[in-house]
Amino acid sequence: MSTAPTSPNIGTPPPPGRIDIHSHLLPGVDDGCQDVDESLECIHRLIKLGYVGTVCTPHIWHEAYAINNAVNVREWTRTMQQTLDNEGIPYRVWPGGELRLFEKFIDYYKDREIPTLAGGRCVLVDFWADRWPKWVNPIFQWLRTRGYQPILAHPERLKCTKELDERMREMATIGVWLQGNFQCMTGQEGFHADLFIRQWSKQRRYNLMSLDMHRPESLDARLDGVQLFEQEFGAEMLDLMTITAPRRLILGLPS
């Protein structure tokens, strides 16, 4: 397995357990949890399943979410951690973001702070397109040359299905990591997502898997995906994707 590009400063290491690295847990900042009660409801359910922490990755896209940026996400995450500590809930949260790629991304971020996962060098990104846009690869290369580790969120959900397998090989060449969504195991994200997630999991092409949690009402389906993943690929593979990989790759911990 690859190692973390740099060790982020995460403070006291979390206790043993699963870490979710892609989550819309922060209340009221995007289409994820709408208030603190929803966030706490999700966390209580995750704790029961062995999760001990979450990297909070609200959508970062100025056109839809004007105030979502690195500084604010850090502050909101600090507030969330305070709430958890005050309530005596043993759960850790770290700041992050799910950055939307767009044509002028490089111009936009040239002089702005790029939100990273847990303050390290990993950058979680997504985009949507029916055909692979020509500006995507240069953005990944730009991030790589600046010492960032790009992670493409849920590539199995992209609609450019005919070229997708080949594009993912290109991503590996550039050094982009892939993060799959457990929910795609359920078929609810469509035929191709269902197909690709199984194919790429079997071929061990994902670096990380995540819940991409939004609101409590959609959590069951996401957790069904975890169960299916375990049934098909085994408990060891599930632990690798939810314990070992997030700790080592994102938090910079030994395992």
Ligand SMILES: [Fe+2]
């Ligand atoms: Fe997401």
